[in-house]
Amino acid sequence: WxxxxxxxxxxxxxxxxxxxxxxxxxxxxxxxxFGSFEGLRQNIWLAFFDNARQVLQQEPSYATYAPKNKLLSLYFTLFEILTLNRSYILYSLKDSREGMKNLHDMKSFRRSFKEFVGSISQTQDAVSERIAKIKKPVYAEGAWVQFLFILKFWMDDNSPAFEKTDIVIEKSVNTVVDLFDTKPLENLFDLGKFLWKERSR
Structure with missing residues (x-):
């Protein structure tokens, strides 16, 4: 309503x-x-995330995915749900389009998102407990910043079926996972090249 x-x-x-x-x-x-409209708005955003989490948890093979594929699945599922509610999302974030500021309505969403992504980072093998304690919050915060970047791109995306957003999701997830795994920056260059091309159009 x-x-x-x-x-x-x-x-x-x-x-x-x-x-x-x-x-x-x-x-x-x-x-x-709800104590106020603010509480209701936060609950709406949280429901978007909870729906995505339920979809993933109902997928039998999700638990066997590598961390990168879990993150990809999370983003693709989230943006499918956000796309179904695109008009409301654009309304909700109408004052945040330029710099993605004033995201108070996403407070509960952010908390659940970071907890979920933190649990993904814990599944990585061959990481010492000490390194894992440092890596988990950094990984979760990095993924949150990445999500906001993708969200802003999606809000401005005019491509059919938001196919360019799908490309950005794949390239940016490859980049952030490689950075945390200290792999070569090949994917970072690939993402930068794609975004530069989009900006130049």
Whole structure:
């Protein structure tokens, strides 16, 4: 109801009272779940992530994937869900398009995202416990910054079926995994070349 309301009217209801009245709800029903519209907005973003996580966990072979493929699967699944809700995403982030700032609505999403990605990094073999403790938060934070970069690209992507976003996901995941594994920077150059070409168009 909230998502439909803001998309149809172009703005948030002035008050919880007005929102509940328009949808035949008692205010107490709203406040039983959310303390404010801010809490509701955060819950919507969290639901996007929870849906993606459920899809992955229901895939029998997901547990056997290498970390890179787990990250790829997470991004592709997330962006499939975000694409189904693209109008709301663009509305939600309309004030953040330039610099991806003011992402307060994504606070709970970010926490769950980083926890999930941290669990992916823990599956890597042949890493000492001491290195793993350092690597996990760095890996999770790096993946979050990477996600925001891809999200911004997707918001501006006008290609059919957002096929250019798919390319960016593959190239950027290859890059970040290689950097954490201290492999050659070949994929970083490949990603940079693709983005430069897109900027030049």
């Amino acid at each position: 909230y998502m439909h309301s803001v998309l149809e009217n172009g703005n948030e209801p002035k008050t919880v009272y007005a929102f509940c009245k328009d949808h035949g709800l008692e205010e107490s029903e709203f406040y039983a779940y």
